[in-house]
Amino acid sequence: MIRATESPVMQIELTSAQKEARRRFRAFVDEHIRPYAAQWDRDEAVSPKVIEQLRIRGYLGVPLRRFEGGDMDPITYGLLTEEIARGCSSVRSLLTVHDMVSLGMCRWGNSELKAEFADPVANGEMICALALSEPEAGSDAASVRTEAQVENGEFVLQGMKKWTTFGQIADLFLVLARCEDKLAAFVVPAKTPGVSRKAMKGISGTRASLLAEIELKNCRIPKHYLVGKLGFGLSHVISTVLDHGRYSVAWGSVGIAQASLDACLNYTSQRRQFGCELREHQLVQRILTEMIVQTRAAWLLCYRAGYLRSIVDPGAYAETLIAKYFASRTAVHVANDAVQLHGANGISDEYPVGRYLRDAKVMEIIEGSSEIQQISIARCPLAEI
Amino acid sequence: MEERKARVRGFLSTFFGNHSLGDSQDIFALGFVNSLLAIQLVSFLEKEFGITIEDQDLDFENFKTVNNMDALVERKKTGTLMPL
Numbered sequence: 255m256i257r258a259t260e261s262p263v264m265q266i267e268l269t270s271a272q273k274e275a276r277r278r279f280r281a282f283v284d285e286h287i288r289p290y291a292a293q294w295d296r297d298e299a300v301s302p303k304v305i306e307q308l309r310i311r312g313y314l315g316v317p318l319r320r321f322e323g324g325d326m327d328p329i330t331y332g333l334l335t336e337e338i339a340r341g342c343s344s345v346r347s348l349l350t351v352h353d354m355v356s357l358g359m360c361r362w363g364n365s366e367l368k369a370e371f372a373d374p375v376a377n378g379e380m381i382c383a384l385a386l387s388e389p390e391a392g393s394d395a396a397s398v399r400t401e402a403q404v405e406n407g408e409f410v411l412q413g414m415k416k417w418t419t420f421g422q423i424a425d426l427f428l429v430l431a432r433c434e435d436k437l438a439a440f441v442v443p444a445k446t447p448g449v450s451r452k453a454m455k456g457i458s459g460t461r462a463s464l465l466a467e468i469e470l471k472n473c474r475i476p477k478h479y480l481v482g483k484l485g486f487g488l489s490h491v492i493s494t495v496l497d498h499g500r501y502s503v504a505w506g507s508v509g510i511a512q513a514s515l516d517a518c519l520n521y522t523s524q525r526r527q528f529g530c531e532l533r534e535h536q537l538v539q540r541i542l543t544e545m546i547v548q549t550r551a552a553w554l555l556c557y558r559a560g561y562l563r564s565i566v567d568p569g570a571y572a573e574t575l576i577a578k579y580f581a582s583r584t585a586v587h588v589a590n591d592a593v594q595l596h597g598a599n600g601i602s603d604e605y606p607v608g609r610y611l612r613d614a615k616v617m618e619i620i621e622g623s624s625e626i627q628q629i630s631i632a633r634c635p636l637a638e639i
Numbered sequence: 640m641e642e643r644k645a646r647v648r649g650f651l652s653t654f655f656g657n658h659s660l661g662d663s664q665d666i667f668a669l670g671f672v673n674s675l676l677a678i679q680l681v682s683f684l685e686k687e688f689g690i691t692i693e694d695q696d697l698d699f700e701n702f703k704t705v706n707n708m709d710a711l712v713e714r715k716k717t718g719t720l721m722p723l
Binding site (some may be wrong): 366485490493567 | 650653654658673674675677678679680681682683684685694695698699
């Protein structure tokens with residue numbers, strides 16, 4: 255859980271500093287991300303230039319710096335994520351995975367591990383990726399087959415990981431493996447002998463997020479690369495990581511919904527059919543209204559999760575599940591409506607809404623599918639609002 | 640200490656429904672603990688008692704019973720480093 259400052263009341267309003275930060279984020283996204291997102295999608299790779307821009311502005315590793323006493327509160331961080339996702343979900347996914355891993359590593363890593371990696375990870379010099387899923391282990395993360403054995407005071411890892419976002423370029427992997435029949439999380443530098451990666455192509459959504467399969471063959475790592483302790487890899491380390499991931503994905507989903515809505519407000523005010531602008535048709539107004547209301551509701555759930563995170567309330571975990579569940583479903587519904595409102599243009603790559611829909615679908619799957627969220631939310635006691 | 644244990648029991652009761660939890664009962668053996676509760680429990684103990692749970696505190700014994708959690712909080716607050 256991120257350390258935070260106390261706030262005496264819940265305000266459903268951004269502070270002036272948060273509004274100013276959002277203005278900065280928007281300007282950055284409109285200059286450096288939005289104009290290039292379609293090309294990155296076609297190339298199936300974000301440009302190294304945009305990663306450098308994120309680095310220069312300090313947009314990588316924000317939660318880690320906050321954990322160490324930095325100054326971007328969870329709501330401002332959410333706004334950053336939302337705005338970046340409004341421009342490009344693949345770039346958003348870099349923030350998500352890098353920050354998930356860096357936070358987990360510094361929350362549960364030992365002092366020796368942190369001394370080695372905290373700084374380069376916090377400033378984005380080293381890119382992190384989560385090596386959790388396997389060909390036969392997706393939602394059922396506890397069934398991972400990757401193994402770690404202790405040999406001569408080191409861990410030796412063997413296994414295959416799949417769907418590793420930014421795995422093609424990551425410098426560090428956080429790997430969930432089984433060791434002495436217990437689940438454990440390890441940091442594995444990409445340069446470790448025995449690590450190999452294979453690019454995954456032909457992905458339908460967040461196509462530019464440089465997915466890879468990671469193979470680990472006799473990878474020897476020092477003992478202090480164990481994060482947490484044996485037996486706590488899933489329950490504490492990966493849970494911390496996924497909680498942050500859900501928060502990021504929730505805001506990112508709002509960004510997709512907002513981008514879809516913006517595209518439709520623009521399109522329906524320009525496109526004319528039956529003698530008037532599309533937005534003059536009542537059935538179009540009905541769809542636009544649903545898009546607006548759903549997007550606003552998702553934003554408010556994200557805001558509430560962010561507020562609880564800012565006051566370090568244990569209930570933030572449950573509220574983050576709710577926000578992720580609702581926002582990701584909203585992104586799909588709103589992007590789907592956006593394609594519908596664009597008609598044939600909606601399925602053309604001359605317009606961005608088709609990409610938004612493909613990207614939105616990913617949000618219902620990653621960091622816990624909607625079905626996993628349903629199981630978790632139904633079982634989770636909820637605090638009063 | 641009793642007041643501290645009552646606060647821990649109060650938090651856990653929201654997850655345990657009608658089950659009346661004894662201070663020495665193994666919460667893992669009861670089958671109520673999943674990863675979401677595990678991490679919320681860490682967050683609760685940290686906020687409620689003003690401590691920081693670190694990697695070296697990750698020992699199931701520390702979280703097994705209300706008594707053990709109380710002892711963990713006591714050690715963290717007094718700076719005693721030895722685990723149970």
